[in-house]
Amino acid sequence: MTPLRPIVTRACSTFGKATAKRTEKLVASPAWRQSLTFSSQRTFSASAHQPKPDPTDVYHAGLRNTVFTNECEISSESQTIPIFRVLGYDGKLQAGWQPPFSAEECLERYRFMVRVNVWDMMLYNIQRQGRISFYMQNQGEEALQTAIGNALGKDDHLWCQYRELGVLLWRGLQNNAFTVTNVLDQLFSTAGDPGKGRQMPISYTNKETGLQTICTPLTTQVPHAAGCGYAFKLNGEKRAAVAFFGEGAASEGDFHAAMNFAAVLKSQTLFVCRNNGYAISTPVKDQYAGDGIAIRGLSYGMDTIRVDGNDFFASYIATKKAWELCVNESKPVCLEFMTYRLGHHSTSDDSAQYRPAQEMSMWTQPGIDAIARLRSFLENNGLWDEAKEEELRKEAKHSMLQEIKQVENRKSVAILPGIFDDVYDVEPWHIKEQREECRQHLKRNSQHYDMTKFQGIE
Template sequence: MYARVSVRALARSIPSKAIKTTPAPLAYSAKAFSTSALSMDSHKKKERVKVHFPGALDSHFSQVLEIREKMEPIDTFRVMDTDGKVLDKSLEPEVTEEFATKIYKDMLTLNVMDLILYEAQRQGRISFYMTNAGEEAYIGSAAALDPEDEIFGQYREAGTLLYRGFTLDQFMNQCYSNDMDLGKGRQMPVHYGSKALHFQTISSPLATQLPQASGAAYAIKRSGKKNCVMCYFGEGAASEGDFHAALNIAATTSCPVIFFCRNNGFAISTPANEQYKGDGIASRGVGYGMHTIRVDGNDVWAVYKATQEARKIAVEQHKPVLIEAMTYRVGHHSTSDDSSAYRSKKEVEDWKRHDNPMVRMRKWLESKGWWDEARENAHKSTQRTAVLKSFAAAEKRKKPAVSEMFNDVYDKLTPNLIEQKKELEELIKKYPAHYDTSNYAKEN
C-alpha cells in the first residue's frame, strides 16, 4: 500500500525556492508549490554537480525544476538567396564550370524526363510515376558523395542516379519493366536500382530503407573502407517506427551514415503541421545524439556544402549525421494523387515563381557567364529528343522471360521451384491460348 501524504505535509518537506516551472507553473495548489524569483542565471553561478546515473551522463543536478516543451529552433543553412546571389562571399563555391554545369544539366534532364514519363502514365503506357519538381536541388548532395558511397533511396532520387551515370535507356527500361530492366520486371516504375552505381533497389514500403542503411553503414565501418551510406527519405517516413529504430542503431553503434530528409511539406496529402509537432525533423537527430544539419533544400550549393561536411563526419569520425533539407513539392505526390484536393493551385504557383531551385541555380550560373538562354534551349531540345528515343525503344521491347519469376529467389533453384517451373511450362504448352507468351522474351 502507498502511504497517504497530505499536500500540506508535502509542501513543508520541499524548500520554497527549490522549484521553477518552464514555461508555465504546474497545476498544483499555490500553497503546496510556491515558486520564487530565483533566476536560472544565479543558480548557474553555484557549483554544479554532474549526475552519476548512466542514462544521461551530461546532465547536472539542480534545485530548480525545469519543465521544457520546446528547444531553440535549429537554423536553416543557405548559401544563395532566391535570386541565386551568394549571401556570404566566403561561401562562394570553389567549383569548375564543368562541375557546376553538369549539376544544372542533370536538373534540366530530370525535368524533361519527368514530364514525358508523367504524360506516358496518363496515357496508360506505364503504370505509375513520381516527379521531382521543386526538389531538384538534392542533386547537389549526389555531387558531394564519393562514387562508391552506398545509396539507399526512397522515391524521388532519380537525379542522384542520373548524376552517377544511370542512362536514359536504363530509366526507360525500368519504367517499362522490359527484358533489359536491371530489376527484371519485378518492381513498379521509378523503383530503380544499380549494383554498378552503388544504388540499392528502391522498396515500396515506406521507411524500410532506413534501418537497412544503418546496417550497411555498420558493415562499411567494420570493413575499414573510407566510405559512408547516404539514405534519402521524406518527412512522412520520419513518422514510421523504422525511422526511430534506424537513427538509434546508427547513433549507438557509431555508423558512417547520412540520413537525408527531404522535408517537402506534405506526406502524400498530410501537411507537415498536421503530421508532427516540435522543431521539424532535425530536432530528432539532436534527440538521438547525432550531428544534425538543417539546410535550405532549394539551394544547390547549400545542399552540396552540407553534404560535404556531413560526409567528413561520417567517414572520418564514424558518426551518423541527419540532414533535413527544407523544400516544397511542386508536383503531385505521384500519378495516384491529386494535390489540388489538399492545397490551392495558387500556393503551388507562388512557390514556382518565388523559390524555384532551378531558377536559383540558373541565375548563379549566368552570373558566372557559364550559362545563357541559347544553352538552355539547346540542352532542353537535345535531352527531349534523347528521352523520346529511349522511351520509344523501351516501349517496343518484350517483357522479361517467364522463367525469371523463379530466378534469384535462391542462389540455385531449389527442388520445389524446379517442380513449379516445370509445371508452369507444361501448362503453357498445353493451353497456349490461355497463356500467351509472345510478348515475353525467350529464356536464355
Template sequence: MNNATNNPSNTTTNIVHQAEFTDTHALNIPTLSILQEDGTLFAGAASPSLDRATALKIYDSMVFIRILDERMLAAQRQGRVSFYMQCLGEEATTVASAAALDPKDMIMAQYREQGALHYRGFSLTQFMNQLLSNDQDLGKGRQMPVHYGSHDLHFMTISSPLGTQIPQASGYAYGQKLRGLPNISLCYFGEGAASEGDFHAGLNMAAVLRAPVIFFCRNNGYAISTPANEQFVGDGIACRGVGYGMQAIRVDGADALAVYEATRLARKLALEQQKPVLIEAIAYRLGAHSSSDDPSGYRSREEEARFRQQDPIARYKCWLKRKGWLDEAADQIACDALRQEVLDALKVAEKRAKPHIDTLIGDVYAEPTAALKAQLEQLKSHIRQYPDAYPLSAGRFE
C-alpha cells in the same frame, strides 16, 4: 554538471531547484541558405568550392530529371507505363547532395531520388529499361517503375515499403566501419517516412554504434496527402537527430549550393568522426505524390503557385549565368534535343521483349530449388490454359 559517461543513465546532470521544461523549439535549428533567387549570394554567405565541370554536371542532371519526369508522366497518362513519380521541385536535394559524395559511397534511396542516380552515371537507356520492365532491365522486370537500383553505381535497389532503407543504411554503414573502408552511406527519405518505426530504430542504432551514415530527410511538406502539421508537432525532423545524440543541420532544399555544402561537411564529419549525421532539406513537392495522386484535393493552387517561385533549377541557372558558365541559347538547344532523346529512348525500350519467364525464380538461391521449379511449371501451365490473358513476346516463354 557531471559528465554523462560517468552516469549509468547516460545523461548529464545539471541540478536546478525549480521545475523547468524544455521543448524542441528551444534548439532553434537554423536553415542554411546561400543562393538567392536572382543567382546572387546572401550577404555573409560563401559559395562552396565548386569547379565548373562539377557545377555544370549538377545542372545537367537536374535538367535531365526535370525533362524525364515531364515526359514519363505524360507517358503514364497515355498508358505506356503503369506508374510514375516525379521529383519536381526537389531536384537540388538529390542531385547536389550526390555531387558531394564519393562515387563509392552507398546510396539508399526512397523513391524520388532519380537525380542522384543520374548524377552517378545511370543512362537514359537504363532508366527506360527499368520503367518499361523489359529484358534489359537490371531488376529483370520484378519491380514497379521508378524502383531503380545499380550495383555498379553503389545505389541500393529501391523497395516500396516505406522506411525500410533507414535501418538498412545504419547496418550497411556499420559494416563499412568494421571493414575500415573510407566511405559512408547516405540514406534518403521523406518526412512522412520519419513517422515510421524504422526511422527511430535506424537512427538509434547508427548513433549507438557510431556508424558513418548521413540520414537525408526531404521535408517536402506532405506525406502523400497528409500535411506535416498533421504528422508531428515538433520543429521539423532535424531536432530528432539531436535527440538521438547526433549532429544535425537544416538546409534550404531549393538551394543547390546550400545542399552541396551541407552534404560535403556532413560527409567529412561522418567519415572523420565515424558517426551519423542528419540533414533535413526543406523543399516543397511541386508535383503530385505520384501518378495516382491528385493534390488538388488537399492543397490549393495558390499554395502551389507561391512555391513555384522557388524553383531550384531556375535559381541555380541564374548563378551559373552570373559566373559565365552557362550560355542561354546553347542551353535551350540542349534541352530541346534532350526532350527528343527521351521520346526516342521510350519508343525503343517499349518495343523490347519482356524478361524470359525462367528468370522469375533466379537470384533467390544459388540454384533454383525443386519447390521453385515446381511453382514455375504450375505458372507456365496456367498461362498455357489462358494464353489470351498473358500476351508474351515470341521466344520469352518456352
C-alpha cells in the same frame, strides 16, 4: 574571398532556465573541405586522480550534461536549428562565399538539373498515356538531388526511397553505369531490368553504383542503411551508407529504431531527409508537432544540419561536410533538406484535391524554385540566357523521345525465369515441380495468353 563554413549543431539538454548547449560555429577557413571536428563524448567529473567521485556522477548515465535547478518548470522549447543557405533568392552568393565549382562545372550541373526536370515530366506523361503503369516525380527537388549525387563517395551504398532520380543518374552517368536507358528498362519492365520486371516501376537497382534495390514499403531501407554503415565502421572502410527518406517516413517506427542504432553504435550512415511538405496528402502540420526532423537527430545524439534544399551550392557543401565527418570520424550525421514537392505524390495522386493553388505559386517563384535560382546565378555572371535555355530543353526532350522509342518495344524477360529464378540459391524440388507445371500449362493454353511481349516461355 575565404568562405565561412556552415553551422553544424550538436545535441543539447534543457531543463527550466538551466540550459546546456553544445553548438560549434565553424569559423573562416581557407580550406572549406577540412573535416569537422568536435567531441561527442560524455564527460564524467571523477578521474583516477580523485580519491572520491563526485556524487553527481550517478546522474550522468544517459545524459550529455548534468545540471540541477530548484525551479520546477516543464520545458516546451528546443534550440533553434538554422537553415543553411549560401545562394540568395536573387541568385547572388552571400558575403564570404564562393561557388564550390568552376564556371564550367556550374554550367554542367545546371544542364543536368534541367535535363532531369524535362525527362521527369516526360516519364510522368507516358504513364498518363498508358505506356507504363506507374511513376513518381522528382519535380522541385532537382537541386538537392544533383548536389547530393556530386558530394557522395563513389563507393558509398545508396538506400533510396523513390524520389532520388537525380542522385542516381548523376552517379551513373559518371561511368555510364546507370543511364536513362536503365531507367526506361525498369519502367517498361524489359529484359534489360536487373530486377527482371518483378518490381513496380521506380524500384531501380544497380550494383555498379551501389544502389540497393528500392523497396516501396515505407522506411524499410532506413534500418538497412544503419546496419550497412555499422558494417563499414567495423571493417574500417572509408565509405558511407546513405539512407534517403521523406519527413512522412520519419513517422514510422523503423526510422526511430535505425536512428538510435546508428547513434549508439556510431554507424557510418548519412540520414538524408527530404522535408518536402507532404506525406502523400498529409501536410507537415498534421504529421508532427516538433521542430521538423533535424531536432530528432539531435535528440538521438547525432550530428545534424538543416539545409535549404532549393540552394544547390548549400546542399552540396553541407552534404560534402557531412560525408567527410561520417567517414573520417566514423559516426552518423542527419541532414534535413527543406524543399517542396512540386509534382503529385505519384501518378495515383491528384494533389489539387488537397493543396491550395497559391501555395504552389509561392514555391515556383524564380527566387525560390531550385532550378530558377541557380539559373539566376548563371545569368548574373553572364553564363546563361533564354536562347541557351530553350535549346537545352529542346535537346533534352529529343534525346528522351529517342530513348523511349528504342526501349518501349523491347521484350520482357522470358516467363519462367522471370517467375522462378533467383528465389533460392539452389532450386528445391517443390519449385522445380511448380516450374514444370507452369511450363506445361502455358504450352497447353498458349492461345489464351498474349506472350508476344516476352522473350519466350523459357
